[in-house]
Amino acid sequence: MAPHNDVEAFHEVLRSSxxxxxxxxxxxxxxxxxxxFRGAGGFWRNYDATQLATVRAFKMDPGMVWLFYAYRRHLALKAEPNKGxxxxxxxxxxxxxxxxxxxNVDNLSQRAQHxxxxxxxxxxxxxxxxxxxxxxxxxQKGNFDDPFCAALAPASVDMPNGEPLPLLDPYHRVKHITEDELPKCPQCSSGLQRPGVVWFGEDLDAHMMMDISAWLRAQPVDLMFVIGTSAGVYPAAGYIDKARKLGAxxxxxxxxxxxxAEMFKVKPGDFAFGKDAAEILPVLLEPIIGKPNEEGEFEKP
Structure with missing residues (x-):
């Protein structure tokens, strides 16, 4: 194996981390x-999905933005945490x-009992x-209503026999959802309820950022995993350089x-595994977490 994808060599590093x-x-x-919803094919209907994730888009057409997020909520509720x-x-x-x-905003890590x-x-x-x-x-934390409200029911439909959902067809006309059909804030009665996600142009939660900074400052970092991301969105991607400077x-x-085109990111002593995270993470972490049992849960050896 090449040094960057040698599993046994990685296990030695993991054991000392x-x-x-x-x-x-x-x-x-x-x-x-x-x-x-990022990169090639990252469209929802005829919208660039990233263009829907903005305050401006919500102000212009909150019904369409909510349909997009209602669809994502429905998919996430149907999905199960994987081995990764x-x-x-x-x-x-x-x-x-x-x-x-x-x-990720899908709640799968929480459902995996992280x-x-x-x-x-x-x-x-x-x-x-x-x-x-x-x-x-x-x-409001932990709202799992599906559909979120009556007007968003088309996003929560499960089609029979694997047929495509009409909502996803850009040529299928969708009934316009007015602001009056979306729930208002119960506290101020003027704002609309919106997904509690960070949209492009918005700041990350300040208290959370301080907690992360405090963790990084506490002691050196031995190892950092960068999993399932091209690390192109900041400030998240900036943690890679910060960890490296702390010894990771x-x-x-x-x-x-x-x-x-990606190997330039791999510095001497680093590792790169071009595999599905659900496949390779259990293998890489086996010395610490053990093998999965029949229920898919991990038992320490």
Whole structure:
């Protein structure tokens, strides 16, 4: 094996690593059947999905933005955590010095029983609801209503025999959803309820960022996983350089990680595994978390 993808060599590094950081992206949940909505094919109907994730888009057409997020909520509720989520959760339970930063909003890490104190959801959650009025601080945690409201029912349809959902066809006309059909904030009564996710142009939660900074400042970092993400979104991607400066060796796990165009990111002493995170994480973490049992849970050897 090449030095960058030698599993046995990685196991030696893992065994001697105590403080471990992980940054996770949409590729971690791909094996659970959730689309990434980034890069090639990242369209929803005829919209660039990233263009729907903005305050401006919500102000212009909150009904269409909510349909997009209602569809994502429905998919996430149907999905199950995969072995990658479970392996990271098992690592957290075995190692109190492991901290996971996830850009995912799908709640699959939480459902895999990842300890909450060791999981920072950088971009919020599809299942948190907040007020769109910036001067209002109302928020509801853990709303799993599906559909979220009656007007969004078309996003929660399961088609028989694998037939395509009409909502996803850009040529299928969708009934316009007015503001009056969407729930208002129960606190201020003026703002609309919106998904509690961080949209492009919005700041990450300040208290969460301070917690992460305090963890990084506490002691050197031995190892950092970069899982299922191209690490192109800041400030999340900036943690890679911060960890490296604190002594961490970087482990990139992504389907494109070993492509020629990506290998420049791999420095001497780092690792890169061009495999599905759900496949390779249980193998890489086996010395710490053990093998999965018949129920798919990990038992320490």
């Amino acid at each position: 105590r403080r471990i950081l992980a940054l996770c992206g949409a590729g971690l949940s791909a094996s659970s059947g959730l689309p990434t 989520h479970k392996a990271l959760a098992a690592l957290a339970r075995r190692n109190p010095d492991f901290l996971c930063l996830t850009q 300890p909450p104190s060791q999981l920072k959801c950088l971009h919020g959650s599809l299942f948190d609801i907040k007020c769109s009025n910036e001067s209002c601080d109302w928020m 060796r970087i482990v990139i796990i992504n389907l494109e990680a070993e492509d020629e």
